[in-house]
Amino acid sequence: MTASLRLRDVSxxxxxxxxxxxxLRKLLLNSTTQxxxxxxxxxxxxxxxxxxxxxxxxxxxxxxxxxxxGAGKSTLLKVLAGIYAPTGGRMYASGRVSALLTASVGLSxxxxxxxxxxxxxxxxxxxxxxxxxxxxxxxxxTELGSFIDMPVRTYSAGMMVRLCFAVATSLRPEIxxxxxxxxxGDAAFLNKARQRMExxxxxxxxxxxxxxxxxxxKEWCNRAILLDxxxxxxxxxxxxxxxxxxxxxx
Amino acid sequence: MVSVAISEVEHDSAAGWPTPPSRGALAxxxxxxxxxxxxxxxxxxxQDTKVRYRGSVLGPFWLxxxxxxxVVAIGVIYGRLFHVDIATYLPYLSLGLIVWQTFxxxxxxxxxxxLREQSVIQQVPIPFSIHAYRNVCRxxxxxxxxxxxxxxxxxxxxxxxxxxxxxxxxxxxxxxxxGFWISILLGLISARFRDVPPIVxxxxxxxxxxxxxxxxxxxxxxxxxxxxxxxxxxxxxxxRAPLLGAATAENSWIVLMIMTVLGCSVTFAVFARFRAxxxxxx
Numbered sequence: 013m014t015a016s017l018r019l020r021d022v023s024x025x026x027x028x029x030x031x032x033x034x035x036l037r038k039l040l041l042n043s044t045t046q047x048x049x050x051x052x053x054x055x056x057x058x059x060x061x062x063x064x065x066x067x068x069x070x071x072x073x074x075x076x077x078x079x080x081x082g083a084g085k086s087t088l089l090k091v092l093a094g095i096y097a098p099t100g101g102r103m104y105a106s107g108r109v110s111a112l113l114t115a116s117v118g119l120s121x122x123x124x125x126x127x128x129x130x131x132x133x134x135x136x137x138x139x140x141x142x143x144x145x146x147x148x149x150x151x152x153x154t155e156l157g158s159f160i161d162m163p164v165r166t167y168s169a170g171m172m173v174r175l176c177f178a179v180a181t182s183l184r185p186e187i188x189x190x191x192x193x194x195x196x197g198d199a200a201f202l203n204k205a206r207q208r209m210e211x212x213x214x215x216x217x218x219x220x221x222x223x224x225x226x227x228x229x230k231e232w233c234n235r236a237i238l239l240d241x242x243x244x245x246x247x248x249x250x251x252x253x254x255x256x257x258x259x260x261x262x
Numbered sequence: 263m264v265s266v267a268i269s270e271v272e273h274d275s276a277a278g279w280p281t282p283p284s285r286g287a288l289a290x291x292x293x294x295x296x297x298x299x300x301x302x303x304x305x306x307x308x309q310d311t312k313v314r315y316r317g318s319v320l321g322p323f324w325l326x327x328x329x330x331x332x333v334v335a336i337g338v339i340y341g342r343l344f345h346v347d348i349a350t351y352l353p354y355l356s357l358g359l360i361v362w363q364t365f366x367x368x369x370x371x372x373x374x375x376x377l378r379e380q381s382v383i384q385q386v387p388i389p390f391s392i393h394a395y396r397n398v399c400r401x402x403x404x405x406x407x408x409x410x411x412x413x414x415x416x417x418x419x420x421x422x423x424x425x426x427x428x429x430x431x432x433x434x435x436x437x438x439x440x441g442f443w444i445s446i447l448l449g450l451i452s453a454r455f456r457d458v459p460p461i462v463x464x465x466x467x468x469x470x471x472x473x474x475x476x477x478x479x480x481x482x483x484x485x486x487x488x489x490x491x492x493x494x495x496x497x498x499x500x501x502r503a504p505l506l507g508a509a510t511a512e513n514s515w516i517v518l519m520i521m522t523v524l525g526c527s528v529t530f531a532v533f534a535r536f537r538a539x540x541x542x543x544x
Contacts, residue, residue, distance in 0.1 A: 027542060035455060094387035095384060096542065111386065114384075130305075
């Protein structure tokens with residue numbers, strides 16, 4: 013089966029828990045008392061992060077998600093990754109998905125770089141036995157030197173990015189979802205990363221990239237969608253959508 | 263404003279798509295898939311243990327040592343208070359404490375099942391049950407380290423061992439199953455209600471004193487029913503009695519079974535209903 017992701021009228025609503033709504037004690041009090049206490053427990057506000065998103069992503073697509081901060085780019089990626097189940101609408105996914113959402117999170121701070129490579133591999137469904145074959149290659153790419161045997165807690169942000177990037181690109185998922193966090197690496201690494209990314213992309217069937225950088229998008233993608241306040245504002249070729257984004261901004 | 267399409271999909275409906283599986287089916291698949299990935303949670307639990315005791319000379323045996331110290335300290339004083347023979351009291355106390363420690367740390371850490379793995383849950387869609395299996399497995403690794411003092415104690419105090427010892431196998435199995443549903447249920451509730459972990463912690467303290475861990479059940483006299491109906495004392499009994507060469511209390515297995523069935527059913531219903539919300543809550 014070829015890789016594909018299909019969304020129909022997908023919406024995602026986030027509950028924002030504040031004050032008493034995080035407290036079981038207050039909820040219980042709320043059910044037995046009325047009046048002022050009752051207001052406390054129900055101050056639940058929801059935020060509509062995505063609304064009515066309909067989208068088909070097929071084999072060969074290099075889709076860019078563009079939009080301002082808070083437009084729902086990351087949320088859409090998380091829906092595509094299967095992390096957030098849509099609160100409305102339907103999604104259908106086939107193919108092995110790998111998501112590079114945030115760089116540093118997900119690392120176990122007290123484990124060494126080498127151990128984290130194995131752990132990350134496991135989260136991507138790769139048995140430690142198979143992952144060991146990649147460890148040296150990954151360690152070499154990161155240029156971390158002897159830091160690879162130090163706890164990750166001692167790493168700088170840039171070092172963590174290198175490690176995560178190297179691990180994620182050492183495997184070949186059919187569908188790769190990427191949030192723009194590569195920028196945290198230094199310039200020299202960015203060039204190296206670009207090279208590796210290109211090799212990597214030739215092996216994947218679908219790429220979805222959320223980004224602010226139109227130049228990066230134009231270089232890597234062949235389709236784009238523009239999100240605005242959780243809605244699809246435009247979809248089509250990268251140039252058209254980029255133009256719509258630019259005109260909307262000015 | 264440049265005019266561009268906002269949808270390229272021709273047939274806007276999801277008609278003709280396969281019917282999505284029910285919540286129950288998804289929850290069951292999560293639990294089964296998670297169990298199937300035992301290589302993952304065993305390796306993660308081992309890694310947890312390794313990291314936790316990194317840099318200490320004794321490693322996880324620190325816990326064994328601290329259990330030993332606690333047993334001797336409590337044993338000598340309470341043995342005197344209760345006027346019981348040290349040779350029977352110490353083994354009784356240590357086995358009770360070992361099971362209690364496993365149980366209570368599964369519960370305490372069970373509150374953190376999903377909260378602790380927040381960054382993983384927000385990044386990769388692996389079955390949620392994996393985090394619960396990992397919690398149980400990690401605590402059983404600690405239990406295994408604590409159990410090394412048992413054979414020493416058995417020999418030291420000359421406790422006869424017979425075929426009844428095998429009863430601890432189903433005992434530990436039930437302990438694991440109960441640990442699993444507790445990890446899921448408490449993990450879910452704590453992800454939604456952040457005041458649950460401290461509430462659970464204070465209940466645990468009460469439970470410790472109410473369970474026959476450091477006091478012998480017989481001392482309750484006519485009130486022994488209070489202890490035998492307590493699921494925790496049943497859990498302790500099915501491990502402790504066989505190792506002490508005694509028969510388990512007649513209620514213990516029944517109480518434990520009821521707790522297992524009841525706990526699993528309630529947890530499954532809650533898990534099926536709220537599984538998809540976990541990523542939103544944490």
